[in-house]
Amino acid sequence: MNWDQIAGRWKQVRGHVKREWGRLTEDDVDRVDGQREKLVGLIQEAYGIEREEADRQIRNWFSRL
Numbered sequence: 234m235n236w237d238q239i240a241g242r243w244k245q246v247r248g249h250v251k252r253e254w255g256r257l258t259e260d261d262v263d264r265v266d267g268q269r270e271k272l273v274g275l276i277q278e279a280y281g282i283e284r285e286e287a288d289r290q291i292r293n294w295f296s297r298l
Contacts, residue, residue, distance in 0.1 A: 234298060240267030246298075253294050256280060 239246055247262045250272070256279040265271045269291065276287040 234295075236269050236295075239295070239298075240269075243267035249294075249298065254279065254290075 243266060246267075247265075250262050250265070251257060251259070254276055257275055261275050261279070265275060273284060273287045273291060276282070276290060277284050280287070282290075
């Protein structure tokens with residue numbers, strides 16, 4: 234699976250995102266709309282972490298899908 238497939242199935246995947254990053258609100262997840270860079274930024278902001286760490290978390294999550 235690649236990120237384009239995630240973006241295309243965003244409505245199905247959004248529940249997985251909420252479970253992984255519980256601090257993100259429904260509105261946050263809706264705003265991401267499958268865009269990886271937006272997700273990185275929101276995770277970074279919500280958890281107060283560096284961009285590289287947010288990116289690493291997304292890669293790890295993505296590998297488990």
